[in-house]
Amino acid sequence: MARYANRSLALAYTGLVLTPLFWAGNAVVARGVVDSIPPVSLAFWRWVIALLLLLPLALPKVRKEWSVVRDHWPRVLVLALFSVASFNTLLYLAATTTTAINIALINSTIPIMVALLAFLLLGERTRPAQAIGIAVALTGVLMVIAQGTLGRLLSLSLSPGDLVMVAAVISWGIFSVLLRRLSIPLSAMTFLTLQIALGTALLTPVYLIDLLLISGGFTLSGSTLPPLIYVAVFPGILAYAFWNHGVWNVGPARAAIFMYLVPVFAAVLAWVFLDERLGWYHLAGGALILVGLYLTTRNAPAPQTNR
Template sequence: MSSENAGVLSRIPGLAYIGLVLTPLFWAGNAVVARGTVENIPPLSMSFWRWVIALAILLPFGLPGIWRHRQVIRQRFGSMLALATFSVGAFNTLLYLAATTTTATNIALINATIPIFVALLAWILLGDRTRPIQALGIALAITGIVTVIARGDLSVLTNLQAQPGDLIMVAAVFSWGLFSVLLRRQAVPLPALTFLTTQILLGTLVVLPFYLTDLLFFSGGFELSQSTAMPLLYFAIFPGILAYGFWNHGVHKIGPARAAIFMYLTPVFASVLAGIFLAESLGLFHVIGGALILAGLVLATQTRKHTHYPTPERSAKGDPHD
């Protein structure tokens, strides 16, 4: 998009807010569509082809920047590979694996705790100061996660009956937390589009051997048809590229602290979409767990107004102000 067109768009009243509402809607759709199509498209195929399509769309725009900044990329290759592994490579792959054995609602609720995991890992690994109100928020959010995983029944935990997908989704969120902490420690001085394109390229290469192993020895891949091609296009375009653009524009216009509030819409949208398209029903444990997670997020983030939390669908996109 030209700078002139971008300038025109940036002057449209309310565009940032519209984009910030659409972004969690697209993220929620990522979980719902994955849950609805995971029986037709294996998770590793879903992850690999999502990024191949996104890369094919972005490469014509991002390749010139990669060439211009090739020296920086070469010097910081190790850092960029690690960032791509935890974000592009691991996060969505684990999310799609989780979709095989848990609901879209659970995925979205656990996914909403990303700021909590970022704050917790920043405290553990970077020594960030955690205030008492933030510690309370972290504790409430973790209690909410446990409530969702246990489905409101403690015997689920004591008898080790938790859904594997819930635990895999916790691993996905943990992976994104590691990416976020590494992004702060190993900041790479690249423009946003160049950083994004490089990360998707490296992340796709990370997923490739796992995809080929699954294709040759386990799942056998999938049959390409309209019913399988459309979800892959959705994954690449809406929760990937468009959500990234909307999110970064919103952060630039209203700031990261106010934009972060819109993340809380993701589980709301997911529960509605899952009810409509997947016939998933909300249980009391969803309500209680969701309320604890929301309260924890509010407490844990309200005193961190200047902290910028990378979100999952930014997929290693870097700071929008680069």
């Protein structure tokens, strides 16, 4: 039993490291297609593709657990509203009216938002070491975003997109906390598939309104299909599966700290794929984030195994 718990915990932390890597790639891809794929279309079709990829594997499990699905789908619907339907849609919308640096800065407050909501809704208190870890990691994030210059932070200005990104952060915080609070006895595959299916259903009327009255959609081509497949598989299916497993095993507040890795991974990916310069502040900020992660995750409790 102890061996299983340790292995599950190791998998949880591995997944929580890969999740921000995939989401950093999501941000890079989103910036690259902002002129060719409308944000709502990008959000909608990523989940349609993800669902089509999952269904052949998931349908047997869904049928087997149908009685449980029937009893618990309203809870999953609530979770899908704040995750699949809202978070990335809001993030993509924010990217149209604000800068990437502002999005990264606001996105980095997710751990604080989750910790606050976990305390208010679940009564989870932050240990002194965790509080120090949050502060150290946040310092690292700010160093990366500010590029080592205080004036860069002070010169940031708010825009409508910033407010939309704040809404995205709140949405993800609510989802992470409710994921732990709403005990849903479904297998990981069934839960993820149901989450994506219900979230896509919620997003459909928004997509149709955008398609018919606002953006007009996009043209599927050799340049638009690959990014859609990427955001469906990596930041879509895999990242959500890893996040769900991580939150369930280590708790929402501790899992959220890994969001601090997003701007670090984004900086590295931008350096590799966009030829942007990797500065000393990326390395120093990354080191501080790793220290913060160590402080917040050491002596982690044994994982839950009843799901």
